[in-house]
Amino acid sequence: MVSERSQVLIAGGGIAGLEALLALHDLAGDRVAISLLAPEPDFSYKPLSVEEPFSSQPPEHRALAPVAEELGARFVQRGIERVLTDDHLVELDDGSRLAYDVALIGVGGRPRPAFGQALTFRTPEDRWRIAALLKEAAADPDVRRSVAFVVPASNTWPLPIYELALMTGRRAAELGLRKLSCTVFTPEAAPLIVFGSVATEAVSELLRARGIAVRAGVRVHEGAAGGLIVTPGDERLEATDVIALPALEGPKIAGLPSDEQGFMPIDEYARVKGVDDVYAAGDGTTFPIKQGGLATQQADAAAEHIAARFGADLDPQPFHPVLRGMLLTGEESLSLSHSLAGGEGEGSASADYLWWPPHKVSGRYLAPWLEGRAVHRDPEPPSRPLEVEVALPTEWHEQPMALDPHRGPEVD
Ligand SMILES: Cc1cc2nc3c(=O)[nH]c(=O)nc-3n(C[C@H](O)[C@H](O)[C@H](O)COP(=O)(O)OP(=O)(O)OC[C@H]3O[C@@H](n4cnc5c(N)ncnc54)[C@H](O)[C@@H]3O)c2cc1C
Structure with missing residues (x-):
């Protein structure tokens, strides 16, 4: 009987x-x-949305109700508004309430435009606007066009901006648009520095080879008189088009603790700090890098802890963050690994995949599940990956903001 079992509620x-x-x-x-x-x-498999402007294919979608049914769960198409932690209830967006023994909150972050005057890469419409920009450029190939790709200071997962720049550059080359130039503006000390020096070197080399300029270590902000300003130097960002990643805010779930931006603090088993029986995973938590692979690792730590407390015979492992990234370039592939665990040096580069199945999000369960039901099984994918692996410090949960994603983790 379902009612005799412990009720686990997953939001998200x-x-x-x-x-x-x-x-x-x-x-x-x-x-x-x-x-x-x-x-x-x-x-919706958001990491693949970067391909949409170039492939006209929306990212993969899966209906949740049949997935839940197949896994013996029930799907409720409602958002949660509030958690009544003393009563073990969640309040939904229609005012109804659901009881839980354990709740796991995975409601993501809240992306918002960082600049009023940029094309923020967020919605399907934004993806079409990039496609339209390229179409416009192709219609007038003799007109000089400079496209700026901007990582706002508050965005901690910069990889998509490099994918967009590389794929835009690639498409421009295919279209013979010699007067279209691409420049990445990023607060990172160097491209994808969070992955370590080997990855940075490889990505920088790739960008150089594709003719994409990089202004690293800069912050872009809106000037008082309008326009975008690049600091240090306080110069005006001159570009015909600006494409920016969104800034990310926390979900600010009522009834749960959150930091000033609305992100939920969790411990190494993904338990929300200061609250009984509530776990959280993913972009909605205070972990400084908002990334899908890390979201799955937090979810795994929570699931193991929950399963063990309800009698499963396992030794729950704490969240040990390992960052794995796959850079879609529209062309050549390059794989890198960089393990900082135990101070193993600068890592290595390889043409091989670093995890299997080689999905963009390397979830222990999610990647095989997506692979098992893959919609497209193309042995020769048009986009080839750059893969990078790096272990992050384990003490993140004590001082999460000690890890600055724009500087990269410390090497012992
Ligand atoms: C363009 C782009 C490229 C990316 N590339 C990569 C990549 O290459 N590799 C990688 O690992 N990560 C990548 N990411 C990051 C990755 O997509 C996120 O880190 C990941 O989706 C976070 O997972 P999440 O479950 O926390 O949030 P989400 O995946 O955003 O899911 C949130 C879920 O919560 C639901 N929800 C929202 N509000 C409520 C509510 N009140 N109640 C209940 N449910 C709610 C939403 O409908 C959704 O189902 C990329 C992101 C973007 C935008």
Whole structure:
């Protein structure tokens, strides 16, 4: 009987929520009755949205209701508004309430434009605007066009800006647009420095080879008199088009603790600090790098802890963040690994995949699940990966902001 089982409520049908659902199904089995809640009916594989302007294919979507059903869970298409932690209840966006024994909050972050005067890469419409920009440039190839790709200071996952710049450059070359130039503006000390020096060197080399300029270590902000200003130097950002990643705010779930930006503080088992029986994973937490692979690792740590407390025979492992990234370039592939664990030096570069299946998000459960039901099984994908692996310090949960994603982790 479902009602006799412990009630686990997963809020969020994104990367963290789905990984948690798959992991709990595997680890806790019939010990728990799972409800999956999300306001949207579908899971959307956001990391692949960078390809849409160039392929005209929207990122992969999966309907959540049949997935939940197949995994013995129920799907409730509602958002949570508030958690009544004393009563073990969540309040939904229609005012109804659901009881839980354990809740796992994976509701993501809240992306918002960082600049009023830029094309923020956020929605499907933005993706079409990039496609339209290239079409416009192709219609007038003799007109000089400079495209700025900007990472706002508050965005901690810069990889998509490099993908957009590389794929724009690639498409411009295919279209013979010799007067279109691309420049990346980023607060990182060097491109993808969070992955370590080997990755940075490889990415910098790739960008150089593709003729993409980089202004690293700079911050872009809106000037008082309008326009975008680059500091240091306080010069005007001169470009015909500006494409920016969004800034990310926390979800500020009422009833749960959050920092000043609305992100939930968690410990090494992804338990929300100061609250009983509530876990959180993914972009909505205070972990400084908001990335899908890390979201799955937090979800796994939570799922193991939850399964063990309901009697599963396992030794729950704390969240040990390992950053894995796959850079879509529209062309050549290059794989790198960089393990800082134990001070192993600067890492290595390889043409091989670093994890399998080689999905963009390297979730223990999510990647094989996506692979098992892959919509496209193209042995020769048009986009080839740059893969990078780096272990992050384990003491992040004590001082999460000690890890500055724009500087890169410290090497012992
Ligand atoms: C363009 C782009 C490229 C990226 N590339 C990569 C990459 O290459 N590799 C990588 O690892 N990561 C990448 N990321 C980051 C990755 O997508 C995020 O880190 C990841 O999606 C975070 O997972 P999440 O589950 O926390 O949030 P999300 O995946 O955003 O899911 C949030 C879920 O919560 C639901 N929700 C929202 N509000 C509520 C509510 N109140 N109640 C219940 N449910 C709610 C949403 O509908 C959604 O189902 C990329 C992101 C972008 C935007």
